[in-house]
Amino acid sequence: MDLSNARWRKSTRSGASGGNCVEVASNLPGAVAVHDSKDATGPALTFAPTAWAAFIAQVSERP
Structure with missing residues (x-):
């Protein structure tokens, strides 16, 4: 699959330092x-x- 036009976004719960994020x-x-x-x-x-x-x-249902 061609992902060259993908617009990636990181979770708003990601810290400012990056860390282990998707x-x-x-x-x-x-x-x-x-x-x-x-x-x-x-x-x-x-x-x-x-x-x-x-x-x-x-x-999302997990505590």
């Missing part, structure tokens, strides 16, 4: 991409938007 690109047609913010040119995982939404719903 970035998400949800502007891609038919996919959501996730990668390590410390390795922006490294590999990325891609998910169907429905699968990503289900994942977010599950982790």
Whole structure:
């Protein structure tokens, strides 16, 4: 998948120093991409938007 037009965003819960964060690109047609913010040119995982939404719903329910 071509990720050259991905607009990556980091969680608002990420600290100012970066740390162990992931970035998400949800502007891609038919996919959501996730990668390590410390390795922006490294590999990325891609998910169907429905699968990503289900994942977010599950982790959002956790205390």
